[in-house]
Amino acid sequence: MACVTYANRLVFLLESIKTMPSERFNVFLSYSSYAVLTAIWAPIVLQLDLDKGFELAGNDYVIAASVAAILTVLRLPSILVVLISIGLFGTIRFLL
Incomplete structure (x- = not known):
């Protein structure tokens, strides 16, 4: 990449x-912008701890990353995907 x-x-x-x-x-x-976007969110959401094994991050991360993945598959502009995902994450994390 x-x-x-x-x-x-x-x-x-x-x-x-x-x-x-x-x-x-x-x-x-x-496809490079979509690959970079996936390379950013995937390690945050899909965490591997050698002692505990495979874990998912908190619900706010999983939901925002899932929306980002779906919007990426729909081939929306990357900046729009990032802004929507950040907005959703902030809403879930700080307002709910």
């Missing part, structure tokens, strides 16, 4: 490289 992100920035920021990515590469890059 880091290689894809770095290569993406390097290729498009260097003006000396006069290349346009292929359609297949553009499709591949279109």
Whole structure:
């Protein structure tokens, strides 16, 4: 994931490289934001403790992450997914 992100920035920021990515590469890059979003929430929600085994985080984390996963599958813009998930998490955590 880091290689894809770095290569993406390097290729498009260097003006000396006069290349346009292929359609297949553009499709591949279109999934990178969703992969990064999943890489952020998955370890928070799905916790592994060597002594206790596999655990889920609290209900507020699980609900907000589940909504984030569903919205990601629906291919909503990443910023919208993040804002909705943060709002839901804050509502559950601090108001209920």
